[in-house]
Amino acid sequence: MARRYDSRTTIFSPEGKLYQVEYAMEAISHAGTVLGLLAKDGVVLAAEKKVTGKLLDLSATKEGGYGGSGEKIFLLSSNVIGGLAGLTADANSLVNFARTAAQRHLLAYDEDIPVELLAQRLCDMKQGYTQFGGLRPFGVSLLYAGYDPHYQFQLYRSDPSGNYSGWKATCIGANNGTAQSLLKQEYKDDIEVKDAIGLALRTMSKTMDSTTLGSEKCRRSAVEFAVLTLDPVTGKPKAKIYRPAEIDLLLEKEGLAKKDEDTEMKAA
Amino acid sequence: METSFAITGKGYVIVAADTTASRSIIKMKTDEDKVKTLSPHLLMAYSGEPGDTVHFAEYVERNIRLYQIRNLYPLRPSAAAAWIRRALATSLRSRSPYSVNLLVGGYDTASHDPHLYWIDFLGTMTEVPFAAHGYGAYFALSLLDRYHDPEASLEDGLIALKRCIRQVEERLVVTPGKYKVKVVSKDGIQEIDL
Numbered sequence: 001m002a003r004r005y006d007s008r009t010t011i012f013s014p015e016g017k018l019y020q021v022e023y024a025m026e027a028i029s030h031a032g033t034v035l036g037l038l039a040k041d042g043v044v045l046a047a048e049k050k051v052t053g054k055l056l057d058l059s060a061t062k063e064g065g066y067g068g069s070g071e072k073i074f075l076l077s078s079n080v081i082g083g084l085a086g087l088t089a090d091a092n093s094l095v096n097f098a099r100t101a102a103q104r105h106l107l108a109y110d111e112d113i114p115v116e117l118l119a120q121r122l123c124d125m126k127q128g129y130t131q132f133g134g135l136r137p138f139g140v141s142l143l144y145a146g147y148d149p150h151y152q153f154q155l156y157r158s159d160p161s162g163n164y165s166g167w168k169a170t171c172i173g174a175n176n177g178t179a180q181s182l183l184k185q186e187y188k189d190d191i192e193v194k195d196a197i198g199l200a201l202r203t204m205s206k207t208m209d210s211t212t213l214g215s216e217k218c219r220r221s222a223v224e225f226a227v228l229t230l231d232p233v234t235g236k237p238k239a240k241i242y243r244p245a246e247i248d249l250l251l252e253k254e255g256l257a258k259k260d261e262d263t264e265m266k267a268a
Numbered sequence: 269m270e271t272s273f274a275i276t277g278k279g280y281v282i283v284a285a286d287t288t289a290s291r292s293i294i295k296m297k298t299d300e301d302k303v304k305t306l307s308p309h310l311l312m313a314y315s316g317e318p319g320d321t322v323h324f325a326e327y328v329e330r331n332i333r334l335y336q337i338r339n340l341y342p343l344r345p346s347a348a349a350a351w352i353r354r355a356l357a358t359s360l361r362s363r364s365p366y367s368v369n370l371l372v373g374g375y376d377t378a379s380h381d382p383h384l385y386w387i388d389f390l391g392t393m394t395e396v397p398f399a400a401h402g403y404g405a406y407f408a409l410s411l412l413d414r415y416h417d418p419e420a421s422l423e424d425g426l427i428a429l430k431r432c433i434r435q436v437e438e439r440l441v442v443t444p445g446k447y448k449v450k451v452v453s454k455d456g457i458q459e460i461d462l
Contacts, residue, residue: 108354109343109346109348109350109351110347110350111346111350114340116340117340120340149378149379150341150378
């Protein structure tokens with residue numbers, strides 16, 4: 001009878017746990033890492049893309065798709081970038097929901113949706129799947145990097161149970177514990193975007209699995225990267241999701257490109 | 269004849285409306301408050317078809333309150349005005365449209381500046397430094413064009429408002445007697461006795 005409290009999401013175990021929700025979180029802790037950093041003048045997101053193999057045809061996504069660079073980082077609204085860790089199919093459906101919610105707010109109120117409100121909209125839905133029978137919870141955690149006039153730059157994290165919380169720097173997915181303790185050491189409250197980019201990439205390179213790092217061809221493009229800042233001219237939030245070529249340039253600038261990175265990894 | 273004014277200044281919006289309730293050629297009442305407080309930093313002056321006006325204003329008031337209870341932050345003036353405009357535009361294409369004209373003034377606590385929106389029963393909306401509805405508009409707009417100063421203190425703003433009221437009293441055939449004047453600023457809403 002081991003499965004007595006596993007098979008339905010709506011049933012508590014005698015210890016007061018919802019196993020399906022915990023399994024969903026477990027699934028996420030095996031997914032590619034996504035980390036977010038809140039800076040004084042922007043927010044930074046970095047994500048690790050698990051490379052499936054060199055036979056996978058990536059020619060169509062080479063330049064990054066509209067509003068996203070592939071599988072982990074998406075533009076949810078003109079003022080919010082989302083970083084997703086977990087089941088890709090579930091993530092796509094959540095991205096679609098988030099974009100619809102953001103546009104609905106824009107239509108009704110003629111303003112970009114406040115970041116926390118968007119996080120709340122998604123969490124309301126995620127919570128529903130932990131309560132109503134016969135449904136599986138979303139196997140996705142999200143980072144929301146956004147800007148709104150109420151609280152300026154913000155970073156939120158949500159999990160399959162429908163909880164969300166605000167962070168200065170955080171991480172979801174594989175090795176998130178390592179990444180978070182690294183961030184805790186290195187993060188400074190008055191960090192600027194240009195330094196946050198470096199910190200994000202350095203933390204990323206230290207937490208990524210060495211097997212992924214070793215895979216020659218795909219290694220560099222295995223990182224996804226995005227920054228949200230304010231446009232100096234218009235004063236409006238400007239989301240930039242980096243293309244693979246731009247990420248290579250960035251890694252080189254930060255001294256994390258192929259060779260340096262390997263020596264650093266050995267030294268570490 | 270119904271008249272309402274609104275003037276922005278340095279960190280505030282003055283919203284004023286006459287206090288007469290009339291039916292045909294009869295004055296039914298002279299102490300009607302036609303400036304509704306929608307939220308701690310939002311005012312709305314309404315005029316138009318009697319009945320429609322109060323009904324629509326209460327509908328708006330309660331929806332704005334609902335948003336505030338449900339969500340984390342109250343609607344900003346720009347967002348509230350956009351919502352109100354949409355409500356009017358939707359109503360215009362229904363079987364019984366509201367014929368209500370509005371001036372929505374508020375202080376944005378997120379960006380720390382005052383905003384004023386002129387909205388008519390057709391669902392037209394525009395953000396303006398000063399505005400007026402009704403017959404008084406014919407006198408007030410040219411006056412304010414000359415005397416409005418976006419950097420004016422509250423005292424100077426009230427002087428500009430008094431100029432408008434005086435001209436209406438002097439020139440309009442059927443003038444409303446009294447006005448309700450309210451001001452919204454960062455400290456919230458206060459009523460002013462002219």
